[in-house]
Amino acid sequence: MKSYQSMDHFWMPFTANRAFKASPRIIERAEGMWLHNDQGQKVLDATAGLWCVNAGHGRKQIADAVSQQIQTLDYSSPFNLGHDIGFEFAERLVKHTPAGLNRVFFTCSGSEAVESALKIALAYQNARGKGGKYRFIGREKGYHGVNFGGISVGGLTPNRKGFGPLLPVDHLPHTLDIERNAFSKGLPEFGIERAEELEKLLSFHGADSVAAVIVEPISGAGGVVLPPVGYLKKLREICTRNDVLLIFDEVICGWGRLGASFGSVKFDVQPDMITSAKGITNGVLPLGAVFVKDEIHDTVVNSAPEGQVEFFHGYTYSAHPVACAAGLATLNIYEEEGLLERGSGEIGEYWEQALHSLKGLPGIIDVRNCGLIGAVEFATADGSLVGPKIMQRCYELGMSIRAVGNAIALSPPVIIEKEHIDQIVDIFTQISREMFQAK
Numbered sequence: 001m002k003s004y005q006s007m008d009h010f011w012m013p014f015t016a017n018r019a020f021k022a023s024p025r026i027i028e029r030a031e032g033m034w035l036h037n038d039q040g041q042k043v044l045d046a047t048a049g050l051w052c053v054n055a056g057h058g059r060k061q062i063a064d065a066v067s068q069q070i071q072t073l074d075y076s077s078p079f080n081l082g083h084d085i086g087f088e089f090a091e092r093l094v095k096h097t098p099a100g101l102n103r104v105f106f107t108c109s110g111s112e113a114v115e116s117a118l119k120i121a122l123a124y125q126n127a128r129g130k131g132g133k134y135r136f137i138g139r140e141k142g143y144h145g146v147n148f149g150g151i152s153v154g155g156l157t158p159n160r161k162g163f164g165p166l167l168p169v170d171h172l173p174h175t176l177d178i179e180r181n182a183f184s185k186g187l188p189e190f191g192i193e194r195a196e197e198l199e200k201l202l203s204f205h206g207a208d209s210v211a212a213v214i215v216e217p218i219s220g221a222g223g224v225v226l227p228p229v230g231y232l233k234k235l236r237e238i239c240t241r242n243d244v245l246l247i248f249d250e251v252i253c254g255w256g257r258l259g260a261s262f263g264s265v266k267f268d269v270q271p272d273m274i275t276s277a278k279g280i281t282n283g284v285l286p287l288g289a290v291f292v293k294d295e296i297h298d299t300v301v302n303s304a305p306e307g308q309v310e311f312f313h314g315y316t317y318s319a320h321p322v323a324c325a326a327g328l329a330t331l332n333i334y335e336e337e338g339l340l341e342r343g344s345g346e347i348g349e350y351w352e353q354a355l356h357s358l359k360g361l362p363g364i365i366d367v368r369n370c371g372l373i374g375a376v377e378f379a380t381a382d383g384s385l386v387g388p389k390i391m392q393r394c395y396e397l398g399m400s401i402r403a404v405g406n407a408i409a410l411s412p413p414v415i416i417e418k419e420h421i422d423q424i425v426d427i428f429t430q431i432s433r434e435m436f437q438a439k
């Protein structure tokens with residue numbers, strides 16, 4: 001039963017409001033792999049919400065921890081006061097980060113984690129007497145949230161257009177190359193030379209003006225764009241040689257999505273900072289974090305006079321105790337159930353084989369995958385946009401996906417079983433035949 005008269009008042013984010021309100025998709029509850037809508041239909045959540053519900057919906061352990069925390073300590077200021085659960089959570093989290101990234105700055109979202117990482121980079125360069133390093137380098141198709149720093153380094157045109165001059169940034173070329181790499185299983189073979197473009201940008205702007213490079217190990221919101229073999233290591237090598245920080249935005253790639261705690265662990269490339277959010281609390285409560293190398297933290301903190309605030313930055317809800325409780329319970333589940341590595345095992349192999357079985361079906365021009373992320377890219381004869389129609393048809397057939405242009409992005413909860421993967425493949429097979437087979 002609806003408890004409201006009108007949908008007019010809620011201005012929905014990143015949504016075609018008029019189209020949605022004319023034909024709403026309302027979810028009433030969720031459990032495991034499934035969303036339940038207001039039509040009594042079960043909808044397979046093939047995107048883990050927005051790439052975040054990695055341990056599946058409705059985990060009682062998390063609900064209990066949240067409820068308990070609210071009754072114990074609902075909130076206290078994170079400025080000049082502390083609480084045990086914030087320190088405990090930070091200590092537990094860094095057991096999963098690459099060696100040396102042992103400091104945690106808490107935020108409330110991925111966007112804020114990105115803003116914080118960019119500011120930490122500037123604070124670090126200033127603290128070591130290199131204040132002239134103020135510029136950032138992002139990448140085309142990159143998504144780093146919606147705040148001004150994030151859209152500056154981000155590389156998705158609609159998110160940047162019309163929002164003013166933004167920060168001083170430049171962008172690497174993206175690495176999507178369907179012509180050379182279509183239907184690659186795992187990391188694509190061709191494209192390492194696109195990392196060399198960083199050398200050109202650094203020499204064009206002067207490396208002494210660049211604070212940091214920020215990229216997602218795998219771009220999610222840009223359409224599941226994978227790094228070619230050797231690409232991330234090359235970026236690392238160029239950053240190190242030029243005294244430029246490397247930030248990995250792992251808001252999507254973290255917490256089991258790629259079959260490891262982080263993309264940096266999976267690909268064995270160590271960044272100077274990692275941004276995280278989403279799966280860190282299984283999507284249950286908003287919380288983000290920046291994992292920072294000890295040396296960066298120490299340089300900033302030790303450069304301020306004793307007794308004074310070292311970094312003028314923070315949020316009312318940094319390390320919110322209730323969000324930390326959700327995060328700790330989530331981490332327990334990930335560890336107890338082996339979910340961080342699950343995507344690297346048998347289920348990850350099944351995912352790869354199943355998605356690639358779609359090769360050859362009408363309209364499908366690429367399938368890409370890594371861990372438990374994937375994309376199926378469609379193309380029409382006249383180059384028109386079909387992603388939104390495919391999204392609608394998937395929903396009618398009982399599956400929630402994300403369309404990025406004509407690429408259908410998939411990122412299911414990592415608890416996924418073979419039967420769910422089969423269902424995903426069946427729905428795509430049906431849609432390909434319905435919408436793309438010559439009549």
Ligand SMILES: Cc1ncc(COP(=O)(O)O)c(C=O)c1O
Binds near residue numbers: 277
């Ligand atoms: C790589 C990346 N960074 C940052 C963000 C922003 O996170 P949030 O929506 O929590 O602000 C996202 C969200 O999808 C993301 O994919």
